[in-house]
Amino acid sequence: MTAQTSSPDLARVRKVLRSVPLIDGHNDLPWRIRAEVTPPRDVVAYDLRQHTSGHTDLARLAAGQVGAQFWSVYVPGEVKDSGYARIQLEQIDIARRIISQYPDRLALALTAADIEREFRQHRIASLIGMEGGHAIENSLGALRVYYGLGARYMTLTHNVTTDWADAALDSARHGGLTPFGREVVREMNRLGMLVDLSHVSPGTMSAALDVTEAPVIFSHSAARALVDHPRNVPDSILRRLPANGGIVMVTFVPAFVSAEAAVVDLRHMAREKELKQTVSDTAERRRALEAWDRDNPQPRATLAQVADHIDHIRQVAGTDHVGIGSDFDGIDHVPIGLEDVSHFPDLFAELARRGWSDADLGKLAGRNLLRVLHQAEAVAQRLQRERQPSTTTIDELDRK
Numbered sequence: 463m464t465a466q467t468s469s470p471d472l473a474r475v476r477k478v479l480r481s482v483p484l485i486d487g488h489n490d491l492p493w494r495i496r497a498e499v500t501p502p503r504d505v506v507a508y509d510l511r512q513h514t515s516g517h518t519d520l521a522r523l524a525a526g527q528v529g530a531q532f533w534s535v536y537v538p539g540e541v542k543d544s545g546y547a548r549i550q551l552e553q554i555d556i557a558r559r560i561i562s563q564y565p566d567r568l569a570l571a572l573t574a575a576d577i578e579r580e581f582r583q584h585r586i587a588s589l590i591g592m593e594g595g596h597a598i599e600n601s602l603g604a605l606r607v608y609y610g611l612g613a614r615y616m617t618l619t620h621n622v623t624t625d626w627a628d629a630a631l632d633s634a635r636h637g638g639l640t641p642f643g644r645e646v647v648r649e650m651n652r653l654g655m656l657v658d659l660s661h662v663s664p665g666t667m668s669a670a671l672d673v674t675e676a677p678v679i680f681s682h683s684a685a686r687a688l689v690d691h692p693r694n695v696p697d698s699i700l701r702r703l704p705a706n707g708g709i710v711m712v713t714f715v716p717a718f719v720s721a722e723a724a725v726v727d728l729r730h731m732a733r734e735k736e737l738k739q740t741v742s743d744t745a746e747r748r749r750a751l752e753a754w755d756r757d758n759p760q761p762r763a764t765l766a767q768v769a770d771h772i773d774h775i776r777q778v779a780g781t782d783h784v785g786i787g788s789d790f791d792g793i794d795h796v797p798i799g800l801e802d803v804s805h806f807p808d809l810f811a812e813l814a815r816r817g818w819s820d821a822d823l824g825k826l827a828g829r830n831l832l833r834v835l836h837q838a839e840a841v842a843q844r845l846q847r848e849r850q851p852s853t854t855t856i857d858e859l860d861r862k
């Protein structure tokens with residue numbers, strides 16, 4: 463909690479967050495349980511009723527007044543051990559097992575109405591968000607089945623450019639989206655799965671905004687005008703959000719919210735790329751990168767910087783186009799003042815101190831995302847009357 467934040471501000475935001483669900487756009491707990499804890503993949507052993515080693519557990523979610531959570535089902539784009547779809551299915555399985563492990567506290571949510579109902583029941587509405595369009599393996603049938611399993615958003619890429627969409631941190635090969643990429647967006651609209659533009663290049667953001675019939679989201683990004691990191695959203699895209707209806711859910715990733723941290727992060731990535739070209743032994747490469755990280759520690763970001771991004775997006779896109787997307791349990795570093803999921807109210811108190819009204823804090827917390835999801839559901843209903851599931855393939859659309 464910041465020193466300037468007086469307790470009347472905190473009391474005020476706690477009241478707001480009792481009347482509106484705080485909807486966080488991105489939490490990587492399923493990947494953490496899969497890969498970073500012992501025993502791996504064991505949602506019973508990683509007991510959320512205890513204080514966990516990570517950023518998330520039930521007591522801290524309650525202290526943070528989290529009303530709904532998009533649990534990220536992330537699949538790395540860099541490894542292709544037995545195909546992306548297997549890992550994607552396993553990640554959805556982990557997320558669903560987490561949700562069903564605590565039926566008194568968490569409930570699977572598939573619609574905006576589910577979020578509203580579970581919030582009244584004092585359970586955390588739990589949504590599933592896919593991170594990485596490579597997981598569909600260029601198949602619209604796979605996309606539809608993921609929707610059937612509960613996925614309600616998909617980032618079109620992760621850090622690797624796919625066969626049909628350019629990623630922010632990879633080379634732009636398609637000038638945004640290929641014809642198949644545009645068909646993916648249209649099919650997501652028809653299903654009612656939110657098109658998530660975090661992780662994609664500005665060209666892909668622009669192409670997706672051109673084709674989408676429903677509001678888009680950025681589940682975990684910040685403002686590029688404040689921090690020039692390729693993962694952030696340029697003002698030219700923010701200005702298109704009022705017409706589209708979409709929202710940027712502001713992330714807490716230090717390298718995206720602090721300009722000083724971004725510089726070190728970009729140098730880290732350049733060093734990593736250089737090592738990939740010059741050192742063939744992967745273990746040696748990892749040791750060299752770890753040594754570089756020790757010599758180049760990342761400067762800390764702050765809660766006030768996160769609030770600056772929220773203020774900037776409100777200024778450029780408007781109060782109706784901003785939300786929260788922490789990336790807790792997906793980040794090694796956290797901002798000072800936002801150490802774990804219990805700290806969300808401190809961020810809202812900082813904004814209250816800066817003059818945000820209760821109504822605007824409610825929009826930021828969850829009303830904006832609820833509006834987006836209701837609208838996407840209405841678009842899907844209309845499109846399902848107008849057209850059948852798309853049966854086209856990437857070979858048919860992108861053959862050059």
Ligand SMILES: [Zn+2]
Nearest residue numbers: 593661682792
């Ligand atoms: Zn991410």
